[in-house]
Amino acid sequence: MHPLRKNHALRRTVLAGAATVCGMVLLLSLKPHTGPTLATAQTTSPSVSGKSPSVSGGSTPSGGASRSTGSTGRRSVTGDTVQTRWGPVRVRVTIADGRLTDVTAVDYPRDNPRDQEINGYALPALRREALSAQSADIDVVSGATYTSTGYRQSLQSALDSAGR
Structure with a gap:
């Protein structure tokens, strides 16, 4: 049986939290587009x-x-x-x-x-x-x-x- 299919709610919670944190770090590390300036x-x-x-x-x-x-x-x-x-x-x-x-x-x-x-x-x-x-x-x-x-x-x- 696969380890995530067991009834280990804590393990799934930790993995989901880690994935969420990694996703947020990646999103926040993106450089935003700078606004237009007049030429x-x-x-x-x-x-x-x-x-x-x-x-x-x-x-x-x-x-x-x-x-x-x-x-x-x-x-x-x-x-x-x-x-x-x-x-x-x-x-x-x-x-x-x-x-x-x-x-x-x-x-x-x-x-x-x-x-x-x-x-x-x-x-x-x-x-x-x-x-x-x-x-x-x-x-x-x-x-x-x-x-x-x-x-x-x-x-x-x-x-x-x-x-x-």
Whole structure:
């Protein structure tokens, strides 16, 4: 006869209690999802025509990359506009002394509250990844696959235009 089928209520109680404690420890050790933060500090609003503004004047036709060179060896390059399923994505990079120093999402989906929520956490994560990697070889953010893919493509076109 199996040991748990005997009339040992104490043994079953101890095993059930241990299983419950283990389950609670596992649940409490999971890291909760952080709430969305607004990505407005690093973005600009699009113009009336739907095209995003270019960097320091001058743009190229059809949403191509544009450049700006400062006197300090620091320059900004705006990547191509990438059309995704949920809307256009466009990235501006700043390069100083051959290093990627800033990445800003100039244009991204923001038509509804869900887009704003997703991009509120996705854009800062993509920016951190790009600055850390110093390239467009970055991971896709879970839940923002289309935006992440467009971000990477626009980032790569900006880096290509900058000669990196």
